[in-house]
Each structure stands twice: as C-alpha cells, then as structure tokens.
Amino acid sequence: MPCSVYTSWSLSRDAEPAASPMYASQLPTPSPDGASIAFIASTQLHIRSARTSDDVEIYDLPSGLDQSCRFVRWYRSRHGGSKCASQRLLLADDARIIIYDVTKSQSYAEITGATSLTKLDDVDFGWTPDEVMVFSDFGFKLQIWSLPTKRAVEVKDPKSITPCYSYRPMTGHLAILTRPAAHDILLIIAPQSHEVLSTSELSTVDARGIEYSPDGNWLAVFDTASAGCRVVILTADGNHFKTHSIPHGESNPGVRRIQWSPTGDHLAIGDCESNVTLLGKNTFTPRLKFFHPRTLEVPNGIVWQEELGPSRSRSYAQAKQPATAPSYESFNATKKRSSGIALMEFNHPRGDLLASTSSDTSSTLWVHSTDSRPGETLTALIHHSPIKALSWHPTVPDLLLVQCAIAEPAIYVWKSDWSEPRVLSLPLKAPMEKVEAAWLATDDNSIRLMLSSAEQSAIKQFTHEGEEVIDSVGQMGPEAMFDEGNSFDLSSVHMQADKYPEETPAVGLSTELGHTLDVEDTFHYRHQSKTAT
Numbered sequence: 001m002p003c004s005v006y007t008s009w010s011l012s013r014d015a016e017p018a019a020s021p022m023y024a025s026q027l028p029t030p031s032p033d034g035a036s037i038a039f040i041a042s043t044q045l046h047i048r049s050a051r052t053s054d055d056v057e058i059y060d061l062p063s064g065l066d067q068s069c070r071f072v073r074w075y076r077s078r079h080g081g082s083k084c085a086s087q088r089l090l091l092a093d094d095a096r097i098i099i100y101d102v103t104k105s106q107s108y109a110e111i112t113g114a115t116s117l118t119k120l121d122d123v124d125f126g127w128t129p130d131e132v133m134v135f136s137d138f139g140f141k142l143q144i145w146s147l148p149t150k151r152a153v154e155v156k157d158p159k160s161i162t163p164c165y166s167y168r169p170m171t172g173h174l175a176i177l178t179r180p181a182a183h184d185i186l187l188i189i190a191p192q193s194h195e196v197l198s199t200s201e202l203s204t205v206d207a208r209g210i211e212y213s214p215d216g217n218w219l220a221v222f223d224t225a226s227a228g229c230r231v232v233i234l235t236a237d238g239n240h241f242k243t244h245s246i247p248h249g250e251s252n253p254g255v256r257r258i259q260w261s262p263t264g265d266h267l268a269i270g271d272c273e274s275n276v277t278l279l280g281k282n283t284f285t286p287r288l289k290f291f292h293p294r295t296l297e298v299p300n301g302i303v304w305q306e307e308l309g310p311s312r313s314r315s316y317a318q319a320k321q322p323a324t325a326p327s328y329e330s331f332n333a334t335k336k337r338s339s340g341i342a343l344m345e346f347n348h349p350r351g352d353l354l355a356s357t358s359s360d361t362s363s364t365l366w367v368h369s370t371d372s373r374p375g376e377t378l379t380a381l382i383h384h385s386p387i388k389a390l391s392w393h394p395t396v397p398d399l400l401l402v403q404c405a406i407a408e409p410a411i412y413v414w415k416s417d418w419s420e421p422r423v424l425s426l427p428l429k430a431p432m433e434k435v436e437a438a439w440l441a442t443d444d445n446s447i448r449l450m451l452s453s454a455e456q457s458a459i460k461q462f463t464h465e466g467e468e469v470i471d472s473v474g475q476m477g478p479e480a481m482f483d484e485g486n487s488f489d490l491s492s493v494h495m496q497a498d499k500y501p502e503e504t505p506a507v508g509l510s511t512e513l514g515h516t517l518d519v520e521d522t523f524h525y526r527h528q529s530k531t532a533t
Contacts, residue, residue, distance in 0.1 A: 027436050028452040031087065032076045034441030036102065037450070037457075038089055040066050045091065047102050050440045050450070050459070057102050061091070068093035070120070075129040078167045088129045094120045097132060099147070109147050121160070127172040127191055142176070144194055153194040155187065156180060161208055168236060169216045173197070175238065177207050177221070186210075186221070188238050200238045204230070209257065212236075213281070214264040225254025225272050225340075233284050242284050244269070256340035261351030266370060270341025274358040278370060288375045290368045292341075292358040296323040296380050300373075304421055305382040306412075314410055314423040316381070325361035325382055346370075347392040347400070353378075353416075355390050355400055362386035365402060367414065381414065381421060393439055393447070396464070401439065401449060407431035409451055409458065415466065422466050426451050426458040 028039035036056060037048045043066045047057040061069075071092040087102040097111040111132065114120075119137040126133045132145040134152075139160035143152040157180040158164050165176040172191035177184055184202040189195065206224040213220070216236055223230040229252055231244040246252040253273035260267055266278040266287070274292040279285060296303050298321065305319040344356040352371035357364065365381040385404040393399035398416035409428035414421040432453045440448040440459065446469055448461045461469040 027434060028450070028457050029072045029074060029089075030438045030440060030450060031074050031089070034439060034448075036087070038072055038074070039452075039457075040069060040072075040091075042066065045100065050448075053459075057105065059100060059107065062096070062098070065091060065093060065096070065098070068095075070094070071123050073124050075125040078127055078169070078172070088125070090123065090125065090132065092120060092123045097123055097134065099132065111145060114143055114145070114152075122162075127167050127174070139179070146194075153189075155189075159184070159207065163209060163211070166210050166212045166219070168212045169214055171216060173236075175210060175212065175219055177202075177210055179206075186234070186238050198238050202232060203240070203243065204232060207232075208255070211258060211260060213260050213267075214262060217264075218281075220258055220260070220267055222255040222258050222269070225256065227254065228252040229255055229269070229271055231255060231258060231267070231269055231279075244279060244284055253340065256338070256342075257344065259344055259346065261346045261370070262349050263351045265351065266346075268344055268346070268354065270344050270356070272338075272340035274340055274360050276341060276344060276354065276356055276368075278354075288370060290354070290356065290366070290375070290377065292356065292361065292364075292366060294325045294327065294361055296325055296364070296382070297321050298377050298380055301377060301379045303380045303382065306384050306423070308384065312408070314425070316421045316423065318420075319382065323380075323382065325364040325380075328360055328362050328386075343387065343390050345390045345392055347397050348394050350397050353392075353398065355392070357387050357390070363404070365390070365414075367400070378416070379414070381412070383412070389437070391437070391439065396447065399447070401437060403435075403437050407433065407435070409435070411437050411449065411451055411460070413466070415464075418466050422462075424449075424460050424462070424468070426460055428453070428456050428458050432456075 028037050030037050030050065035050055037050050039046055039048070040061070043061050045059040045061055046055055048055050069091050071090070073090050075088045088099060088108065090097055090099045095112060097114065098107050099109045101108040114134045120134065121137040122135040124133050125131060126144055130147045132147070134143040134145065135158065139158055142155040142158040145152045155176060155178065157178045159177040159179050165174060167174055174189040176187050176189065178187060179185065184204045184207045186200050186202055187196055188198045190197050202221060204221060204223045205227040207221050208224050210219065210221045219234040219236060219238065221232045221234065223232070229246045232240065233242045233244065235241055253271040255269055256272050257270045258267060265281050267284065269277045269279065271277070276290040277286050278288040280287045303319040303321055303323045304316040305323065307315050307317045309315065339359055342357045342359045342362060344354060347353040352369065354368045354370055356366050356368065363383040363386050365387055367378045369376050369378050381402070383404050385406045387402060388405045389403040391401040393401070400414045402412035402414065404412065408430045409426040409432060411424045412421060413424060428451065435451060435453050437449055437451045440450050446461050446463055448459055450457060450459050463469065
C-alpha cells in the first residue's frame with residue numbers, strides 16, 4: 001500500500017523541549033508526497049530521495065543563507081489530501097525568500113526586502129505554488145506575492161495568531177482575520193485576482209483561530225478563552241449563522257482549539273477544562289463529549305503505561321485500572337502552563353477516531369471513538385515525558401504516531417489491532433535536540449517513517465503487523481543556525497529577475513525582465529502593491 005507523508009503535526013506548547021515550527025529549517029523536511037527530503041548541509045541545499053537516500057538535486061545557496069535560514073517550506077496542496085502536484089519549496093530568512101523547483105537545476109525565483117520595516121514573522125506558499133504569503137512581524141501586514149505577475153497584494157493588520165487565515169477547499173477563496181482597530185474584521189478574498197469580495201465585523205472579543213469546513217460550506221471562528229466557550233459559525237461567504245456558547249449558569253470554560261473532522265461531520269472544540277465537545281454538522285449542536293480526568297478508567301479498553309528497562313529500553317505494559325495520569329507539575333514544577341486541551345487530531349480519512357492530550361496531564365494520550373463506539377474512550381497511553389506531537393497515518397486510518405519530548409531516538413506507535421503499542425528505537429546518537437518525525441512514502445506494502453535532528457536522521461520501516469524491517473541512517477550535515485538580527489532593512493523591496501533564464505518565470509516588481517523598481521519613499525510598498533482594506 002503506497003503511503004504519503006503527513007506532516008501537519010499538532011504541536012504542543014507545553015512539552016519541553018519542543019522544536020518551534022518557526023525554525024523548522026534546522027531540520028530535514030519531507031516533501032508532501034513523502035518521496036523527497038530537503039536539508040541544508042554546509043552551503044548547499046540537498047534534495048534527497050526518501051526511497052534510495054541518493055541526492056536528486058543539489059543547489060548552491062546564496063552567501064550566508066545556510067546560517068541565517070529560518071524557514072524551509074514545501075508547497076502543500078490545499079485542495080485536499082497530501083499529494084502535491086508541484087515539487088516546489090522555499091527557503092527564507094529575514095532578508096530574502098528563495099523559491100526552488102526540484103525539476104530545475106537552479107533557483108526558480110527570489111524575493112528580497114519584502115519586510116523592510118519589520119522582521120519576517122512567517123512565510124508559506126498560498127493556494128497555488130505560484131503564490132507566496134509573507135507575514136511581517138507584529139501583525140503589520142501580509143503580502144501575497146504572485147510569481148507569474150511579479151506583483152503583491154497587501155493585507156493590512158492581519159491578526160498575529162496561528163492560524164489567522166483559512167483557504168476554502170475546492171475554490172481557493174481566502175478568509176483572513178484582521179484587526180485594524182478595536183474589532184475583529186473578516187475579509188473574504190477571491191483566488192487569483194485577490195480582490196476583496198466581502199468585509200464583515202465579527203461579534204468576537206478577540207478571535208484566536210479560523211477554519212473552513214472540509215466541504216467549504218462553513219467557516220468556524222473561535223473567541224479568546226476569557227470570553228468563555230464561544231465559537232462563531234459563518235456561511236462560506238462570511239455571513240453569521242450561529243454562535244455556539246455554554247448556557248448561562250453552567251461552567252463556561254474558554255476555547256483552546258478547534259478542528260473539523262476530515263469528513264466534515266463533526267466540529268471538535270477543545271476547551272480550557274480539558275473537555276472535547278463534538279458539534280454535529282449543519283445544526284452545530286453538541287453530539288459527543290470527551291473528558292480527560294487524572295484517574296483513568298477505560299471499561300472496554302486497556303490503559304497502557306510506558307516502562308523503562310535496562311539500558312533505558314522502552315516498552316509498554318498494561319496498567320492496573322484505575323490508573324493515575326501524571327500531572328503537568330510533575331514534569332515542570334516551576335513553569336506556568338496553559339490549561340485545557342493541548343492536542344487533538346482526527347484520523348484520516350474517516351474521522352472515526354480522535355486522539356487528544358490535556359495540558360493538565362501532558363504525558364497521557366487518549367484515543368476516542370466517534371463512530372463505531374460513539375463517545376467511548378478506546379485506550380489511554382501514559383508516558384514518562386510530555387507528548388509534543390501526534391500524527392495519524394494518511395492512508396492507514398488506525399495507525400497513530402506519538403512523539404514525546406525526549407532527547408532519545410525513540411518513537412511511539414499505536415494501532416488498533418496490535419496486541420500492544422510499540423516503541424520504535426532508531427540507531428541514532430543521543431542526546432538529540434529538536435527532533436521531528438514524519439511518515440514517508442513507500443512503493444510496497446510496508447510503512448516507513450523518518451526521525452531526524454539537525455545532524456542526523458534515520459528511516460524506520462515496519463509491516464502492518466508492527467514487525468520491524470530495516471533501518472537506514474544518514475547524516476544531514478552540521479546544524480543550520482539562524483540569526484534573528486536586531487537591525488531593520490530600510491532598502492527598497494525588489495525582486496531579482498535578470499539572473500534567471502527566460503523559460504523560468506522570475507519575479508520582479510517591473511514587467512520588463514532585468515529591471516528593478518527602486519523607490520526611495522519610506523512607504524514604497526504602497527506604490528508597488530494593491531492594498532486590501
């Protein structure tokens with residue numbers, strides 16, 4: 001069964017040491033189809049085959065980028081699924097963004113000085129591989145660069161939250177939260193032309209997240225936790241439909257996070273009291289509710305507990321019920337935490353399983369049923385360290401990858417029909433810093449995953465029954481360092497075009513190849529891009 005990489009991890013802010021998604025460039029990054037791995041070694045960008053471990057392409061990096069690079073991002077199709085029609089990726093630091101196409105032997109386009117007055121806060125591809133989204137620090141502005149037209153559309157005052165935008169499946173309409181003054185404003189922007197189709201003021205106090213439903217019919221926005229449990233449901237074009245809130249007189253915890261199931265049948269709301277409520281589609285009334293108590297009793301399932309053996313070997317053993325989940329304070333006695341649901345992930349593509357963790361018991365994982373045994377907890381897994389990431393396999397619906405905040409090359413894997421969960425050890429040197437794991441593509445019926453740090457990586461292969469097949473170890477080069485910088489770049493925004501051959505669409509701010517528009521006005525970007533207000 002061929003499988004694809006699925007790297008949209010839930011990242012817990014409570015787990016330590018957790019690698020920040022802002023500095024993912026320090027780690028090897030798999031492509032969306034799991035076939036290639038990008039990493040920086042010395043002064044070069046390597047694109048390596050995940051199947052053969054051979055270099056497919058090697059690019060010489062501009063001077064200093066190997067040290068200052070903060071982002072490595074592959075284009076990931078937002079049309080659904082993990083398959084990607086384009087093999088493009090970008091590298092970025094605070095001064096420049098370079099786009100590569102792995103089918104070509106040289107860089108595809110370069111954007112420099114896009115955030116001349118502030119630092120670069122985030123960068124990613126947009127709806128298509130021909131769009132690049134550039135977020136300035138402090139929510140100053142968002143620029144959506146079009147590579148074919150060599151122009152940018154500017155959106156003022158995007159909210160400095162993650163995520164502050166969502167693309168509508170199938171059509172590519174962009175919904176983005178902004179806050180130009182004392183109220184949250186929702187913009188709906190058309191694909192390609194990037195024209196503002198609608199502007200509406202929301203009833204939220206301080207919106208913290210936004211997400212389109214998988215069918216594109218609904219838009220969910222959740223409010224700040226201090227406003228209580230408030231989730232605003234909007235139609236696809238931004239009109240208010242319903243506000244889900246807790247009835248007066250009941251406990252009213254705030255919302256920590258939301259997530260649609262892959263089928264769109266449920267909207268999951270994780271609150272600050274460690275509960276997950278599933279709302280039904282169309283009516284958006286509560287259907288199921290899951291709790292995460294410290295005392296674990298799974299009447300029709302098993303509670304598993306991690307055990308440390310000789311030489312720090314790790315395994316699972318069945319725990320006697322009722323079991324007690326370790327509290328957050330047992331791992332971080334002095335560090336303050338955010339209460340409530342830390343992680344929650346539906347399985348793919350059915351959405352009949354929901355994995356979740358709570359900040360209050362950060363080392364314990366719950367797996368709930370939403371379909372065959374609705375509302376029932378199937379199992380719970382207790383670990384020695386906080387859980388920092390979860391990832392369901394994209395094509396094996398009941399296979400879950402769990403990553404704990406440990407400095408050892410170990411990965412935890414659960415599958416519903418296994419006799420017990422597995423702890424997979426990879427032949428890498430410990431301690432390891434900023435460790436990440438991801439599913440990889442295969443050409444046969446096996447399952448593959450990669451564990452990597454800045455200096456080394458390994459690929460683990462195993463069967464659907466959990467039998468280990470082979471380990472492949474590789475060196476990824478010296479750790480890529482980043483330089484946050486303390487100075488402002490006051491030069492004009494420009495995009496280099498004269499260095500690229502005519503058959504590759506280079507980007508520039510003028511329509512003629514080889515010319516660069518230089519503007520001395522401090523607010524030069526207002527002359528060079530349309531503004532969405």
